[in-house]
Each structure stands twice: as structure tokens, then as C-alpha cells.
Ligand code: SF4
């Protein structure tokens with residue numbers, strides 16, 4: 001006997017022109033914000049190089065929240081001494097980033113980080129040049145993402161033991177934005193840094209946001225803290241049509257179309273939210289992790305009660 005399956009009830013469609021316009025404008029504002037921060041870091045770097053005679057201007061080392069994380073143990077264990085090349089500004093930026101991440105998750109990576117901007121620019125370039133994109137199979141992708149935590153643990157351990165910025169000499173972000181390659185090109189001293197930068201840039205040209213997804217230690221730390229963020233993107237299963245349109249523009253390749261609460265690896269670019277053609281189905285919501293726990297406990301209790 002045949003049974004008639006009832007069509008799944010979904011939220012009403014948004015007018016196509018409406019959500020396309022929103023998508024374009026959100027991404028324009030995001031890229032403008034990224035560009036502003038990248039320009040500021042480059043400006044600081046140029047000024048620092050031009051003023052090395054009197055040495056009065058800060059280097060970009062002083063403007064990195066990861067430096068705050070690297071120096072935190074030294075400051076706590078010695079009652080106030082910093083790892084060389086780090087300053088109070090690093091700690092202030094670290095606290096700012098921590099607060100921002102606890103509110104808005106990984107938005108720093110999507111909207112602020114200049115190295116994220118460089119990788120977005122490489123994706124734009126690849127598309128313009130019609131170069132092929134390299135897709136990492138989902139299972140391998142899941143394993144490779146642990147690379148960020150390994151980098152984080154290794155760098156923090158080595159920095160604590162050696163009391164110097166252990167990773168700085170080969171950090172691709174610092175190599176690129178520090179501009180030593182422009183003002184003091186020296187392959188004999190910085191050869192390894194140049195190789196690290198070139199490998200990172202070439203990989204990120206073909207694999208979207210490769211550095212962020214697999215190697216960035218700061219990205220790893222942000223992802224850990226993001227698990228507790230207040231705002232998160234949630235997908236309402238009841239309204240979802242299962243078209244997977246939302247998953248396509250994700251720069252960090254998250255399975256948005258199958259998740260309920262989007263992973264803490266999300267960089268908050270909002271491309272998926274704007275791409276979803278259904279009203280109120282994919283949205284930024286106040287969704288702290290304890291709400292998930294409460295929901296899970298209630299579901300379990302309800303299941304037990306049946
Ligand atoms: S993961 Fe790292 S490099 Fe990528 S945007 Fe975040 S902080 Fe920047």
C-alpha cells in the first residue's frame with residue numbers, strides 16, 4: 001500500500017533580489033573593514049622601518065594579540081616581566097580579543113585579521129585567473145584542523161621554555177606585514193621565513209583560507225574560546241529546505257547545511273546567513289553553549305519520559 005508523504009513545511013522564500021543585495025553589501029563592508037586594519041598594520045610597519053634611527057615607533061609585534069598569549073605566562077610567573085619584543089599593548093589586545101570572541105565568536109578572523117584578508121584576496125585572485133580550487137576531503141579536513149591546536153601548544157611551550165618569541169622568525173604573518181623583505185631583504189638570515197611565507201601563500205591560493213583552517217595558532221585559540229561565545233549562527237531545521245545553498249560560500253568550508261549550531265571554527269563572515277533564501281532559517285542568534293546543554297538535557301529527559 002502506498003502512503004502519501006506530506007511535503008516538508010519550510011519558511012517562506014525571501015525575494016531573490018533582496019537577499020542578493022544584502023549579501024553583496026555585507027561582504028563589501030567586511031572587505032572594507034579588513035582593508036582598513038591591513039592598511040593600518042602596513043602603515044605602522046613602514047613608519048617603524050623609516051624611524052629605526054631613533055627607534056621610537058612600535059613594531060607590528062606590539063600590535064598582535066597572540067603576543068599577549070605568548071607573554072602571559074612569563075608575566076604571571078615573574079610578577080610582570082615580558083617576553084622580549086612583547087609589551088603591555090599585547091596583553092591589552094589579548095583581553096580585547098578575548099572579550100570580543102566571548103561575544104561574537106570568530107569574527108576577528110573574518111573581519112579584522114590582516115592575514116585573513118590576504119587569504120581572501122588570494123581566493124579572489126584565483127577566481128579571477130580561473131585557477132582550480134583544491135578541495136580537501138571532509139575526513140582529512142577534520143583531521144588537519146587539529147594542526148592549529150598542535151601549533152598553539154608547540155609555540156606556547158617553546159616560548160615558555162626559551163623566553164623568546166620562538167615562532168616569530170618564521171611566522172608568515174609577521175614576515176609579510178613586518179616588511180623586512182622590502183626594507184632589509186636578507187635571504188641568508190630570513191631564508192626560512194621567506195620559504196614559510198611562500199608555502200603559506202601558494203597553499204592558500206589553491207585551498208581557501210588554508211592557513212586559518214589548518215595552521216594558525218591564534219585561530220586555534222579563538223576557536224577554543226568561541227565554543228563559549230554568546231552569539232552564534234543557528235539553523236532552524238523546521239524552516240530548512242535542505243538546498244545547501246548556504247554551505248557554498250563558506251570560506252572555511254563548514255557544513256552549515258547540516259549543523260544546528262554552526263561550529264566554533266566559523267569566522268563570522270555572514271556569507272551563509274545572507275545566502276539562505278528562507279526567512280528566519282539561518283541567523284545569528286543569542287545561543288550560548290549552556291542553552292545547548294539545557295536543550296540537550298530537556299530532550300534526553302523527554303525521551304526517557306516516553
Ligand atoms: S585564523 Fe589566524 S590568520 Fe586566519 S584570520 Fe584568524 S587569526 Fe588571522
Ligand code: SF4
Pocket residue numbers: 233249250251252253254256262265266267268269270271272273
Ligand atoms: S559558517 Fe557562515 S558565517 Fe561562518 S564562516 Fe562559514 S559562511 Fe561565514
